[in-house]
Amino acid sequence: MDTYDLIVIGGGISGLTLARRGAAHGWRTLLLEKAPRVGGCLATHRFGGQAQGFWVELGAHTCYNSYGALLELLDDDLKGRIQARHKAPWRVWDGRRLQSVFARMHWPTLLPALPRLFITPKAGQGLEAYYSRVMGRRTYEALLRHAFNAVIAQPADDFPADLLFRKKARRQDIPRSYTFEGGLATLAEGLAAGTAFELGTGVEIQGVARTDGGFELATGQGALACRRLALAVPPWEAARLVEPAYPELARSLARIAPADVESLAVALPREAVRLPEVAGLIGVDQDFYSAVSRDVVPDAAHRGFSFHFRPGRLDRAAKLERVARVLGVAAADIILVGERLNRLPALKSGHMALVAELDRLLAGQPLALTGNYFYGVSIGDCAERSAVEFKRIAGGDHG
């Protein structure tokens, strides 16, 4: 059987960045993705029909110049397609009116709490415990809880405080916040393009077995072999795949639960929407966590929004009613719609102890685990994990 130096399972940003590193190292590298396209949560919806050429993000929307481990992998073509995002405010929507984020801060309790920012450790604390202490409970409940829910697209109270807004170096030659021409799918497509590594899309890995020389993979269309294997799939899927060879690792991975978000994107003629220009809306006690706007990459003819709904609450018609109400349009006017179910890991305070356990179980193995459940959920965090895991398996004595 043909043996690869490295097979990467999962073609989201974690898998793409790891495969790039493997190929650049000179390894014969294959990346396998079960969907027909690469990108995973980089899920730009490109409209057809009346809005041909217009796009809205159904998953991630923004990259930052602090995503160093990603930026160092971009070739000149991809760098040339970076598009800076325009400035527009985030607003709060409570079901009746739009408010600025400042209007929801409770200054009399916020200001006296602020000095605690400098003395309160983040490590081991959830967002609620940490931020209600350093910014005051009233501000946490009126604003921050909802803003954090919007940022991580899931209930955020117990999300690890040390995994959000980690301090990282910024690249001065790159815009502070940016996307790519054609949306973030362009980033995924660009990383997969060319001949850096072999790519198989529409290939779902059904099982992984450990062999003397590495691993054997069952694909449904035959078997594949590799010396090193990288799993860049969600943790519950990684748990299923490693279970036969690494049962202890599987048990640890299975402790991370999924958090679903039902995303729905709409495009409308620019003149139809009454909502002022925004970067996005934070939902306060709404059926949606956030509504992310395309206004930061303005288009002459259309405006677009992606509403990230709490799971299991509304059917499609009810979602469209809700969207119409917020945008100040008739539901019947919304004819251009895209949908996607996103699934993110629900990380909990104390998560770094679990990461340490995973790393301990991986030590010395020709198996890499990467994804959005190590250093944080952002694209930059995924790229960073892939860089660290690549270094480990490339530096090991198992090849």
Ligand SMILES: Cc1cc2nc3c(=O)[nH]c(=O)nc-3n(C[C@H](O)[C@H](O)[C@H](O)COP(=O)(O)OP(=O)(O)OC[C@H]3O[C@@H](n4cnc5c(N)ncnc54)[C@H](O)[C@@H]3O)c2cc1C
């Ligand atoms: C609504 C939303 C908004 C976000 N906004 C931002 C943002 O603005 N900025 C930011 O930095 N981050 C953002 N994020 C987070 C970020 O997008 C994700 O955490 C990141 O893209 C995850 O990448 P990944 O490669 O680890 O996983 P995924 O993107 O989930 O990719 C995993 C891939 O593995 C494939 N796969 C699974 N099982 C198998 C199998 N058995 N065989 C083959 N393939 C398999 C899947 O099909 C998928 O393509 C957002 C996320 C969401 C959901």
